[in-house]
Amino acid sequence: MKTIIQIVVSGLLLGGIYSLLSIGLTLIFGVIRIVNFAHGDFLMLSMYGAYWLFTLWGVSPFLSVLIITPIFFLLGLAVQRVFVKPVLNASSLIQVSILLGLSIGLQNLCLLFWKGDYRGINLAISTSVIKVGFVDLGVPRLIAFIAALVISVLIYLFLKKTYLGKAIRATVQDRNAAELMGVDINRIYRLTFGLGIGCVGLAGPLLMPIYSVFPTVGLYFVLTAFVIVVLGGLGNVAGAFFGALIIGLVESFSGFFIAPALKEGVYFIIFILLLLVKPAGLFGQLGSEEIGAR
Amino acid sequence: MNSSLRYLWGFKFFLFSIALLAILPLYLKNPFYMHVAIMTFSFAGLASAWNLIGGFGGQLSVGHAAFFGIGCYTSTILWLKLGLTPWAGIGVGALLAGLVSLGIGYPCFRLRGPFFALATMAFGEVIRIFAIHFRGVTNGSIGFTIPFKPGLRNLLFPGKIYYYYIELVFMIVVILISYRISRSRFGYSLKGLKEDKALEACGIGATRTKAYAMFLSAVLTGMGGTLFAQYVLFIEPDGIFSLDFSIQLILMSIVGGIGTVLGPAVGSFILSPISEFLRMWFGGSLQGLHLVIYAGLLIFVAMYMPQGVVAKVRRKPREIGNPSTSVQGQHRVFEKVKPVSNCPVEEGHGILQVKGITKNFGGLTAVREVDLNIETGEILGLIGPNGAGKTTLFNLISGFLVPTKGSIQFKGKEITRFAAHEISRMGIARTFQIVSPFGEMTVLENVMMGAFCHDHHLARARTYSQEILDFLGMTSKQSLWIGELTLEDKKRLELARALATKPTLLLIDEVMAGLNPEEVAETISLLRNIRDQGVTILMIEHVMQAVMSLSDRIVILNFGEKIAEGNPAEVSRNPEVIKAYLGEEYAIS
Numbered sequence: 050m051k052t053i054i055q056i057v058v059s060g061l062l063l064g065g066i067y068s069l070l071s072i073g074l075t076l077i078f079g080v081i082r083i084v085n086f087a088h089g090d091f092l093m094l095s096m097y098g099a100y101w102l103f104t105l106w107g108v109s110p111f112l113s114v115l116i117i118t119p120i121f122f123l124l125g126l127a128v129q130r131v132f133v134k135p136v137l138n139a140s141s142l143i144q145v146s147i148l149l150g151l152s153i154g155l156q157n158l159c160l161l162f163w164k165g166d167y168r169g170i171n172l173a174i175s176t177s178v179i180k181v182g183f184v185d186l187g188v189p190r191l192i193a194f195i196a197a198l199v200i201s202v203l204i205y206l207f208l209k210k211t212y213l214g215k216a217i218r219a220t221v222q223d224r225n226a227a228e229l230m231g232v233d234i235n236r237i238y239r240l241t242f243g244l245g246i247g248c249v250g251l252a253g254p255l256l257m258p259i260y261s262v263f264p265t266v267g268l269y270f271v272l273t274a275f276v277i278v279v280l281g282g283l284g285n286v287a288g289a290f291f292g293a294l295i296i297g298l299v300e301s302f303s304g305f306f307i308a309p310a311l312k313e314g315v316y317f318i319i320f321i322l323l324l325l326v327k328p329a330g331l332f333g334q335l336g337s338e339e340i341g342a343r
Numbered sequence: 344m345n346s347s348l349r350y351l352w353g354f355k356f357f358l359f360s361i362a363l364l365a366i367l368p369l370y371l372k373n374p375f376y377m378h379v380a381i382m383t384f385s386f387a388g389l390a391s392a393w394n395l396i397g398g399f400g401g402q403l404s405v406g407h408a409a410f411f412g413i414g415c416y417t418s419t420i421l422w423l424k425l426g427l428t429p430w431a432g433i434g435v436g437a438l439l440a441g442l443v444s445l446g447i448g449y450p451c452f453r454l455r456g457p458f459f460a461l462a463t464m465a466f467g468e469v470i471r472i473f474a475i476h477f478r479g480v481t482n483g484s485i486g487f488t489i490p491f492k493p494g495l496r497n498l499l500f501p502g503k504i505y506y507y508y509i510e511l512v513f514m515i516v517v518i519l520i521s522y523r524i525s526r527s528r529f530g531y532s533l534k535g536l537k538e539d540k541a542l543e544a545c546g547i548g549a550t551r552t553k554a555y556a557m558f559l560s561a562v563l564t565g566m567g568g569t570l571f572a573q574y575v576l577f578i579e580p581d582g583i584f585s586l587d588f589s590i591q592l593i594l595m596s597i598v599g600g601i602g603t604v605l606g607p608a609v610g611s612f613i614l615s616p617i618s619e620f621l622r623m624w625f626g627g628s629l630q631g632l633h634l635v636i637y638a639g640l641l642i643f644v645a646m647y648m649p650q651g652v653v654a655k656v657r658r659k660p661r662e663i664g665n666p667s668t669s670v671q672g673q674h675r676v677f678e679k680v681k682p683v684s685n686c687p688v689e690e691g692h693g694i695l696q697v698k699g700i701t702k703n704f705g706g707l708t709a710v711r712e713v714d715l716n717i718e719t720g721e722i723l724g725l726i727g728p729n730g731a732g733k734t735t736l737f738n739l740i741s742g743f744l745v746p747t748k749g750s751i752q753f754k755g756k757e758i759t760r761f762a763a764h765e766i767s768r769m770g771i772a773r774t775f776q777i778v779s780p781f782g783e784m785t786v787l788e789n790v791m792m793g794a795f796c797h798d799h800h801l802a803r804a805r806t807y808s809q810e811i812l813d814f815l816g817m818t819s820k821q822s823l824w825i826g827e828l829t830l831e832d833k834k835r836l837e838l839a840r841a842l843a844t845k846p847t848l849l850l851i852d853e854v855m856a857g858l859n860p861e862e863v864a865e866t867i868s869l870l871r872n873i874r875d876q877g878v879t880i881l882m883i884e885h886v887m888q889a890v891m892s893l894s895d896r897i898v899i900l901n902f903g904e905k906i907a908e909g910n911p912a913e914v915s916r917n918p919e920v921i922k923a924y925l926g927e928e929y930a931i932s
Contacts, residue, residue, distance in 0.1 A: 084457040135646060141456030142403055146597055146645040149405070149590055154638030160631030264631070268586065272468055275461050310476045317469045324462055325450045 051183050056301050058184050064297025065194030066259070069252035070270055071277040071289040072201060073245030079221045079284020080241040083133060086148035089271025090155040091246050095121055095253025096262035097159060103170045103257070110170070111192070114254035121250025122243045129242035134235070152267070160264040169261035189258040196255055200248060201290040208286065217241060221284055272313070273300075276320040353605055357518070364511055368504050375623065377503040383615040384510035385571055390595035390607035391517040392563035396556045397593065398602035399524065399533040403456065406447065406463030408588040409470040410440040410561040414568020415578045419487050420480065422497075429498035433569040440565030441558045443470075448557045452550050464586065471584035486579025489572065498573045506574045513570055514608060517563050521604045528795045528804070529555065534602075534783060535792055540743065541779045543763035544772070546796035546844060587634060594641045600651030609653055614640070694719045694848055694879050695740070695771075700749030702735055702903075709735040711903045712749070717848070722870070722880045724894030724911075728923060732903040733883045734776055737850050740881075741773045742766040753848070768796060772846035774837035776853045776883070780825045787812065787821040789836055793843030811843045815869065831862050842873065849873065851882040855889050863889055891915070899923065 070092060077085050098117045102108040108116075132151060136143050172189075179186045208214035219227040220237045228234050260266065277296050281288025296316055303315040364380075371377055389411065396402050417439050418432025427435075451462040474481045493501045500506065524530040532552045535542045539549040572578050592607075595614055600606025614637065621633040644651070697715035701708065710732040717723050725733050738744040740751060742763035750759045758766055767773070772793070780789050790808035791801075798804045812818050815835055820828070828836065834854050841849060851870070855863050867889050874880055884890045890897065890911070897914045899907045901923040907914055914920055 084461065086460075132642070139649070141460075142401070142597075142601070143645045143649050145403055145405075145457050145460050146593065147642050149593070150638045150641035150645065152638075153587065153590060153634055154642070157631035157634035157638065161629060161635060164630065272465055275465065279458075279461075308476070311472065314469050314472045314476075317465045320465055321447075321450050321462060324454060324458070 052305075055184055056305050057298065058186065059190075060298035060301035061294055062187065062190040062194050062297070063301060064294035065197040066190065066252070066256060066293075067270075067273055067277055067297055068197045068201065068290045068293030069193065069248060069255070071274045071281070071293050072197075072204060072286055073248035074271075074274050075278045075281060075284055075286060075289040076204070076241055076248075077245040078278065080217055081133065081137070081238050083137075083144055084148070084275075085245065086145065086271070087152040087155060088245070088249065088274065089267025089269070090152045091121065091124070091249045091267070092253050092256075092270055093159065093262060093264065093267035094155060095250045096257055096260070096266065097163070097168075097253075098250075099254035099257040100168050100170060100262050104168075109172070110254035110257045114251060117254055118247055118250040121253075122247035124250070125243035125246025126239050128246065129239050133242060134238070137238070156264045156267070163264070165263055167261040167263045170257055172258050175258045187259075189255070193252075193255045193259070196251065197290070197293075200251065201286065204244070204248075204286055213237075213240065269313075273316070276316050276323075279320065280323060357605060361515060368507055374503055377507055379616050379619045381503065381506050381510050381574065382619055383611055384507075384514040385567060385574075386591070386595060386615045387608035387611035388510065388514040388517040389564055389567045390592045390599075390611050391514070391521050392560050392567065393592040394596045394601065394607040395521060395524065395533075395560040395563075396553070397560075398596050398607065399521075399530060400536050400553060400556045401533075401602070402452070402536070402553060402557070403460040403593070404463045404557070404560075405460045405586070405589045405593070406465075406467035406470075407560075407564050407592055408584045408586065409447075409467045410444060410564040411568040411571070411588060412470065412474065412578075412580070412583040413440040413443060414565030415572040415583050416474065416481060416487075416568075417565075418569040419489060419572050419578060423487060423489070428496050429569060429573055430496070433498075433566055436569050437562040437565040440568070441562040444557045444561030445554055448554055449550075452553045452557075464589075467584065467586065467589060471580055474580040474584055481580065484580055486577065486583075489576040489578075491576060499576075509570060510574075513567060517567075518604065518608055520559070520563070525604050526801065528799045528801065531784075531788065531792060531795065535781045537783070538779050538781050540763075541775065541781060541840075542792070543743070544741070544767050544775070544844075545792045545840065546764050546767040547792075548762065548764040590641075591637065594637055594644075597649070597651060598640065598644050600653030603651070603653045606651050606653040610651070613652070693717060694754060695881075696752040697736075697740065698750050698752075700736070700739055700751065701747045702732075702739055702744060703747045709903050710739065710746075710900075713900070713903070713905050715898060715905070717879060717881055718895075719879055720874065720877065721895040722874050722882065722893050724890040724897040725881060725883045725900065726885070726890055726897060727900035730902075731900040733900055734852060735903075736900070737773060737852055737881075737883065740766075741771060741850055767844055767846075770845070770847040771850065772841035772844045772848070773850040774834075774841050774852055774854055776856075778830075778833040778837050780828075780833060780836055780840075782825050784825070785821065786817065786823050786825070786828070786832075786836060786839075789825070790821075790839045790843045793840040796844035808839075808843055811839050815839050815842075831858055834858070835866075838869075842878075846878060848879045848881065851880060851884075853883055853885060855884055855886045858886075867893055 070088065074085055074088050077083065077088075095117050099110045099113050102113040102116070103110060132147055136147055174188050177188045179188060179191065208218055216227065216232045217237055217240070219230065219232060220234060224234065273296060277292040278289055280295060281290070281292030299316050299319065300312045304312045307315060367380070368377070371380065393404065393407050397404050414433070414436040417436030418429045421427040421432040421435060422429055447463065447466045451459055454462055475484050491499060493499045524533070529552070532542065532547045533556055535545070535547070536549060536552060542549050542552070591614075595610030596607040597610070598613055599608065599610025617636065618633040621636065625632055693716045695715070695717040697713060699712050699714060700710060701712055702710040713736060725736070727733055735744065739746050742758070742761050742765065745760060750757060752758065753766075753769060753771060758769065761769075781792060784792070787805065787808055790811055791804045794804035794807045794811075798807060809818070809821065812821050815838065817832070817835060817839060820832060825833070838851070838854060855866055858866065863886055870880060870882070870893060882893070894911055896909065897911055898905060899914065899920050906919045906923060907917045909917070
């Protein structure tokens with residue numbers, strides 16, 4: 050029983066980490082209707098950012114997150130302007146090609162500069178553990194989880210309460226109608242991409258105490274995030290958060306009961322089953338027509 | 344037809360290149376150049392194989408590394424562990440790749456665009472993870488080294504020249520298969536996949552079309568895998584099953600010209616040498632450089648020349664209609680009687696019986712307990728206010744929706760749960776309210792898609808389609824692209840495509856909406872003409888003038904229920920009908 054509770058807790062904490070990545074992805078998809086295949090590679094970049102800031106100048110990731118997040122928000126704006134905006138109305142083949150191109154380009158640029166080595170940082174906090182009852186809570190994971198929770202709530206409130214948030218939601222529901230009501234669609238797209246990449250900028254430094262960074266680290270995370278986003282319903286922020294928790298649980302259970310190396314296999318199979326049975330996701334109908342669930 | 348000319352240029356170029364490549368080894372002594380050539384041919388074949396599903400079919404697979412890897416591993420494992428010759432291994436591997444492709448395909452085929460890409464990408468990763476994990480079979484991440492024992496039986500040879508010709512033949516075979524497909528009904532079906540409903544209405548099953556293409560593509564990719572393994576003699580999962588591999592195939596196709604016969608090969612001839620030379624010049628010191636350049640090219644090409652190199656070089660010649668046939672009167676009299684119908688049914692029997700059909704969408708009942716009996720040779724008008732369930736009823740009859748309850752019989756045969764393409768093959772054709780032509784085809788090619796329903800032979804289908812277009816007075820427009828048509832033409836094209844399937848029952852959904860009075864008059868005489876040739880017609884129409892003058896009988900739906908039925912005069916006096924259309928107060932007066 051103790052083991053089970055420990056597995057549940059680590060699964061939830063893991064889910065928190067995944068949700069940091071998935072929220073941005075689902076937001077970008079919901080608003081811009083584009084699947085950001087390069088999402089994981091931005092995560093990789095922000096992890097490298099935190100790594101170098103720490104290695105060269107000793108800036109703690111918990112500090113550098115304050116620098117990296119706004120930079121990545123701006124980076125998101127720029128990437129949207131240069132790579133996404135020109136192909137907004139192109140065929141999905143072209144969109145996918147460009148984002149895959151971006152993904153491979155970023156990966157291999159990093160490979161070129163920093164080789165394929167696994168780079169991690171050693172902080173005292175990396176291994177520190179809080180005991181709650183008989184359950185062990187890894188401190189960095191707990192921090193990431195709390196950050197994810199805060200970000201989810203903030204984004205949720207932003208979407209619900211502010212004008213911009215409402216404009217974003219209106220755009221999700223109907224692009225043309227929103228435009229007719231005077232919403233500047235291009236601004237919304239820019240902002241959303243910025244927000245999505247900003248979330249990744251936040252996630253990277255928080256992951257550095259837990260994971261090592263290497264050029265293809267993003268691939269591992271982004272595939273998980275894709276599963277989560279579909280699970281939670283495309284474009285659904287709350288869905289992405291809870292979907293991430295579910296996948297975290299699945300991963301920690303399958304890691305314990307089946308084999309740690311096969312955990313990805315397990316949730317990719319879930320992914321394919323999900324696409325078969327309930328492609329609209331568990332929490333939302335949104336965008337289901339786009340993926341072919343009629 | 345000019346379309347054969349369209350291919351002539353490419354064909355000459357192809358023959359010339361092959362001849363050149365066949366004698367090239369006489370002059371190419373440098374082993375590195377030979378290696379570059381071998382890799383180029385190999386990737387040209389692989390990219391062409393990808394292009395079958397990805398280009399022709401427009402299904403963006405990002406998981407082809409899995410099929411390639413299955414080919415590599417199967418023949419190698421069979422040889423190293425069981426001593427089976429790679430000649431047999433290549434067959435087993437290809438078959439296995441094909442079967443796996445169906446396993447992944449069936450759940451994923453209904454996903455669109457980026458989601459099909461995503462699912463195949465995830466699938467490729469699963470296969471890679473399995474290959475690393477199941478060490479007993481695959482040797483884990485260490486992989487296999489194939490011992491170099493030259494001999495014909497081992498498919499291993501003492502010189503690069505052998506591999507040069509093997510890969511050259513592989514490439515030629517795949518290109519010839521692509522060529523053959525591009526000029527067949529199957530090729531057209533693949534091209535039509537983007538409009539999957541229209542495809543089904545032409546009697547072609549969309550899922551089956553995708554499955555064939557995927558299977559063929561995976562089989563060829565698997566073969567390419569075995570040949571590759573026999574050449575490089577070393578396979579390990581991270582290299583073989585890598586996402587980069589899948590993306591390279593896409594890149595080559597895009598650069599060369601996606602969906603064209605020669606495009607992917609041309610792409611490989613441009614890109615493979617670049618990557619081999621970069622690898623040689625910078626070797627291990629600048630790992631990743633060639634992929635950075637690849638990525639840059641991919642983005643550049645996708646943004647600025649999405650049609651690819653081949654399309655840049657070879658502009659499609661515009662086929663312009665023969666001027667002698669293009670002179671048409673505004674009011675053409677359709678006197679030329681053509682046997683459009685497939686097989687006439689005996690008179691007196693109803694051609695279609697619908698009994699108690701019901702369709703629920705969640706809590707909403709769109710069609711409730713509707714009975715419908717259509718007599719052979721009549722024109723039955725189906726009218727009702729917006730949202731009455733008319734189009735839903737059409738979709739139920741033509742197999743696009745499965746009824747919640749009730750039965751449908753066509754010529755005395757139960758067709759209630761038949762798939763849409765099966766129903767259209769039996770002789771029920773339909774048009775779509777929202778016109779859905781195949782966007783990347785000419786008018787003639789669109790009609791040919793309908794003709795493929797009964798005739799798989801390309802030339803015969805073309806001749807028949809020209810007759811249909813002639814009958815509809817559209818001969819002068821047969822070479823136009825869809826984007827160049829007016830709404831009237833598009834509506835008539837819907838009709839032409841439906842007629843080309845040789846239907847006995849024709850379902851017409853608002854083919855007159857948005858037309859001006861002259862065009863309506865023209866369409867009325869056209870429909871009468873079609874009926875006179877033995878085609879029974881069920882039509883939804885809001886243009887009352889047309890419904891009243893054309894219909895033998897009229898059925899009225901309101902809120903999903905049939906409220907009246909009779910000849911036009913009876914119906915127009917029926918108080919229920921007046922109430923439904925004009926409101927309560929008019930019914931009383």
